Amino acid sequence: MDAIASPVVATGLVKQFGDFTAVAGIDVEVAPGEAFGFLGPNGAGKTSTMRMIGCVSPPTSGSLRIFGLDPVADGRQIRARMGVVPQLDQLDNELTVMENLVIYGRYFDISRSDVKAKAKELLEFVQLTEKAGSKVDPLSGGQKRRVSIARSLINDPDLLLLDEPTTGLDPQARHVLWDRLYQLKERGATQVITTHFMDEAEQLCDRLVVMDGGLIVAEGSPQGLIAEHVRREVLEVRFGYGRNIEMMPAVDGVGDRIEVLPDRLLIYTDDGDASLSELHRRQIVPESALVRRSSLEDVFLKLTGRTLVE
């Protein structure tokens, strides 16, 4: 894949703020039409990376090309083709939904008549047509998010950056948003998404990197990472707070690998039901037991030894 065809190519990318290193040298290549994720806990360097890609934060060192252009020298040209959904909504609460979209569209030099037509179309897309004349302030968190998404699409972007798009939303609002993003992907828009929600990454991303402490610790498709790093299923058992570690020797060998958390044991196995039967055969009776599919959360735990803080 040549550099021009890939919307984002980063090599040895570093971002420092004084003595603090936010991004410690990462290599990333995002293919056209791909939904690419940066996954990691708070402070992993996701947002700093995103701001460099968004041309609003110059890299300290390393190379970064967006659409084959230099984000420092050609920032304007790049941003003209990019849509950004920031972590915190940057909407004008006192203005109407329509005014918010029109003002933003004018930043891209879109003519008045085009921007109004485009805004109407986008409000339909995010199912907020009836809110066009309403102020932003009284809207729900999910509705504001959808206004932000509509706004980010005002310039028909070739690349869409979404920084924690569903943080702070209730489950229903998240699903509405995921549905819209999935539709956008089907239309061929390249998306770069940061999230600390594993289920979100599994839902939205074709490929992702797991970041921790400013570095990439794993890379692959969600299914590929699960297959590579953990077993197919997890048996979660609870013996009561603090007693879990004592039970380690007793459950040894029930699965392929055991992870101890303060409140539960995670037993990684190809067959969760069989492992649970083995526990019962050994006459071990936990307070509760649950078999589930492995997720990216488990991959993260294995790679970093820590759970994600939500």
Place this chain on the structure above:
Amino acid sequence: MNVTVQHRISSWGPSRVYLRDWIYFKRMWWSVLIGSIVQPLMFLLGVGLGVGELVDQGPEAANVLGDTSYFAFYATALLATTSMFVLAQESLWPTMDGFTWSNAHQAMISTPLNATDIVFGKMLHYAVRGIVTSGGVALVLALFADTRSFGLIPAAFVGMLTGLAFAMPIAAWTATRTTDNSFPAILRFGIIPMFLFGGAFYPIEQLPTWLQPVAWCTPLWHGVELCRGLVLGGLSLGAGLGHLAVLLAFIAAGILAARVTFERRLRP
């Protein structure tokens, strides 16, 4: 999507930035104009007429003010001071809003706009705000025989420039702040003293000699002198151009500083 748009970069960036301020201003320009008429009227009645009566009867009045009435002397200064107050405030809280509360400036630099567009867009906003303010004062002054003059028209623009000479440096400083804690101090210890010592209430020659150079360094004194000269006469061309040059220098320095601080703030 059915509606397609071109990926273009505007050469009218500042006007795009200003569009947002304009939409807000459009809703309240009437109250801004009324405010800039009522406030100077109160000062005129309270100080211009009241104190004026006292001063004009004083034995030294003619030595200090020449044949100008105290009312005219004080009223012409309001062209500059009112715009200074309004634009100093405008370059504090409402400008901070774009960096922290609404984050409008962060949103702007995610588009083809850059920090310089934002600086000039804000300046456009201050200028419109300033000319409406000084224009309101000029309308009031046109009501009184002592100050009725065609000089009020250029003086209103000088009033606006005086406001900008404050707004641009203050906006540059605002961009370096993360909270508004120190903003009231700017007004209390920066703007109010200038109002008192900048030649609005009395000629600065009345100040102790060691304080006079301080007045020369403030943009307000230059704005006041120029407004007064344009309306009442008695200012040489050289002095007038000198005052104008000082105002423009403050504005230019503010623009240069703001371009740096806005860029640093928005693109860390």
